[in-house]
Amino acid sequence: MEPLQIVSGTVAPLDKINVDTDQIIPKQFLKRVERTGFGKSLFYDWRYNDDGTENPEFELNKDHYRGANILLTRDNFGSGSSREHAPWALREYGFKVIIAPSFADIFYNNCFKNAILPITLHRSTVDELFLKVYSTKGYSLTVDLESQTIHADHGWEIHFDIDPFGKRNLLEGLDDIAHSLEHEDEIKRYEENMVLERKWALPN
Amino acid sequence: MAAKTLFNKIWESHVVLEEPDKPTLLYIDLHLVHEVTSPQAFEGVRLSGRGVRRPDLTFATKDHNVPTHDRSLPIDDPISKKQMDTLRENCNEYGITLFGLTTNSDLQGIVHVIGPELGLTKPGMTIVCGDSHTSTHGAFGALAIGIGTSEVEHVLATQCLRQNRPKVFEVKVKGKRTQGVTAKDIILSIIGHIGIAGATGTVIEYRGEAIEALSMEERMTICNMSIEAGARAGIIAPDEKTFKYIEGRRYAPKGKDFDDAVESWRGFKTDEGATFDKTVTLDASSMAPQVSWGTNPGMVTDVTGYVPDPDTFSDLNSQKAAKSALSYMGLTPNTAIREIKLDRVFIGSCTNSRIEDLTAAAKIVKGKKVAQDVRAMVVPGSQMVKSEAEKEGIDKIFKEAGFEWRESGCSMCLGMNPDILAPGDRCASTSNRNFEGRQGKGGRTHLVSPIMAAAAAIEGHFVDVRELDINKEI
Numbered sequence A: 001m002e003p004l005q006i007v008s009g010t011v012a013p014l015d016k017i018n019v020d021t022d023q024i025i026p027k028q029f030l031k032r033v034e035r036t037g038f039g040k041s042l043f044y045d046w047r048y049n050d051d052g053t054e055n056p057e058f059e060l061n062k063d064h065y066r067g068a069n070i071l072l073t074r075d076n077f078g079s080g081s082s083r084e085h086a087p088w089a090l091r092e093y094g095f096k097v098i099i100a101p102s103f104a105d106i107f108y109n110n111c112f113k114n115a116i117l118p119i120t121l122h123r124s125t126v127d128e129l130f131l132k133v134y135s136t137k138g139y140s141l142t143v144d145l146e147s148q149t150i151h152a153d154h155g156w157e158i159h160f161d162i163d164p165f166g167k168r169n170l171l172e173g174l175d176d177i178a179h180s181l182e183h184e185d186e187i188k189r190y191e192e193n194m195v196l197e198r199k200w201a202l203p204n
Numbered sequence B: 001m002a003a004k005t006l007f008n009k010i011w012e013s014h015v016v017l018e019e020p021d022k023p024t025l026l027y028i029d030l031h032l033v034h035e036v037t038s039p040q041a042f043e044g045v046r047l048s049g050r051g052v053r054r055p056d057l058t059f060a061t062k063d064h065n066v067p068t069h070d071r072s073l074p075i076d077d078p079i080s081k082k083q084m085d086t087l088r089e090n091c092n093e094y095g096i097t098l099f100g101l102t103t104n105s106d107l108q109g110i111v112h113v114i115g116p117e118l119g120l121t122k123p124g125m126t127i128v129c130g131d132s133h134t135s136t137h138g139a140f141g142a143l144a145i146g147i148g149t150s151e152v153e154h155v156l157a158t159q160c161l162r163q164n165r166p167k168v169f170e171v172k173v174k175g176k177r178t179q180g181v182t183a184k185d186i187i188l189s190i191i192g193h194i195g196i197a198g199a200t201g202t203v204i205e206y207r208g209e210a211i212e213a214l215s216m217e218e219r220m221t222i223c224n225m226s227i228e229a230g231a232r233a234g235i236i237a238p239d240e241k242t243f244k245y246i247e248g249r250r251y252a253p254k255g256k257d258f259d260d261a262v263e264s265w266r267g268f269k270t271d272e273g274a275t276f277d278k279t280v281t282l283d284a285s286s287m288a289p290q291v292s293w294g295t296n297p298g299m300v301t302d303v304t305g306y307v308p309d310p311d312t313f314s315d316l317n318s319q320k321a322a323k324s325a326l327s328y329m330g331l332t333p334n335t336a337i338r339e340i341k342l343d344r345v346f347i348g349s350c351t352n353s354r355i356e357d358l359t360a361a362a363k364i365v366k367g368k369k370v371a372q373d374v375r376a377m378v379v380p381g382s383q384m385v386k387s388e389a390e391k392e393g394i395d396k397i398f399k400e401a402g403f404e405w406r407e408s409g410c411s412m413c414l415g416m417n418p419d420i421l422a423p424g425d426r427c428a429s430t431s432n433r434n435f436e437g438r439q440g441k442g443g444r445t446h447l448v449s450p451i452m453a454a455a456a457a458i459e460g461h462f463v464d465v466r467e468l469d470i471n472k473e474i
């Protein structure tokens, strides 16, 4: 995974609550056996008209939000299906940071495994950011993961909280499987005990 | 010893390692795999040379993509076919048991239907699957968590999962439900009450008289939709019904092993005096059959109710969401739910496609005809459910009424196979998600119980099943 340390760029607004993963990437695009090729289908039903042309009304299709790498959205982003195709599509499209008042659990976890930083900010701060994004064309932010801060050119700055393990993995682009496998002895020991203590858990 | 919750007991017995500032390394007893969320994970363990640590604890099925029409025909969609072929090749390469369209095909079915059916799902276990409705298995007192593909890869390689300890949320349902109010109505009422993010970061333990009274299949319906309230998992303490359900199933312990197992399983319940992080109490006796009117499972109301007016919602974001939902659904505020006319009816999905669901729906349908202009289909959750239904003549009841009777799979729950809604089609569905486009672009989904769906198929619009004779002999 590519390390993620500092992200600077335009903020695109998605002013909806409860955006579910079926909207982020509809099911007809889940048939691929690769991790790539999903970016063009991100938000498919919102982004494209029935004839396949771009829907000019959709925020991401507006000129001043093209190339944005920070997504600003509302509560409970990423709810529903566990499909990791959702963060794959967001990342391939170009989003490295997602800011929202809250996220759904599985989606939140999936982000850390795909070089996306999900940032939870207070609802009122998110409201404030929406106002700024709407009133300033090309509004941009810089997110510094190491110091856990977000700042804007006009001096505005805010701190955010993040799970320390997820932070480390993003900063170093770490594969957490390698990390878990360092504990193979513990896993083995657990398995030896399990056969004695919970034989019933094994398939007969 | 301190009083513990059921969740805590399972969690603590599966800790492999705890380190400061890191999520717990948790041992996984059973890993279920399907064709959509696994190919990239298998590719990962292949490229890294890590392989699959415990193929004996890993079981796979094809369900999301499978065609539900005649299985002797070739699969039309080449990309679907590739995904299914890839699963078969991966299972062969790593020695994983597969329930597919040709291999063990009589045991194929939706992953969350076959786990319990085969006796793989048992109390006190940790179970994962790259699918959010893994919560279904919690009905047996197992900690069952839906995971993403990177985590699938992690479990394939290590048989462990890294998880931060969730909070425990007690949802207590007291009272007795009235006739016509099903497990589906209970869970929809719960979600309507706590909201679709009401249980985020928690594991729900469902308790109370109304939960204890449910059959195992009904408990699966409840736990299945825990994710629809944002929960990481839902669990129900095992009891005699649980043990009886498991006994004799294909992969369940046998003979003395079974008796020993039951002895251990009896301990998997919340101790008297244990505390929860959060508690909500609802009363089943005041619940009515539910119908969803919007584009998420929290947007539900009683069948006797009306489509709400978004302007009456207090919060601005919810107002906006409700307006956009009504526009997508093609509904006007204050329309009576019972006046909503339907084009399609779908009885199926891991929420409601088991034998009890099909039997209950068949009782409503028997001797009647599907309304003109309505296209209705039944998709059994597994081939075992299908053959049992056929043994009891349930298929004939549906077919005579004008329902299509299909092979098992996810089908129109998410429409990855050819079973989809056309734009604008309105469907009464026993599945779990009414998200925009879930059953087909522009398709409009109303979530209901199997008996509500069956009655709607006959009348062509929603009806209150409490007014019907729902206990006829088949």
Ligand code: SF4
Residues within 6 Å of the ligand: B063, B064, B110, B111, B112, B131, B133, B349, B350, B351, B409, B410, B413, B414, B431, B432
């Ligand atoms: S039936 Fe629907 S919800 Fe269940 S596993 Fe299949 S697609 Fe997912």
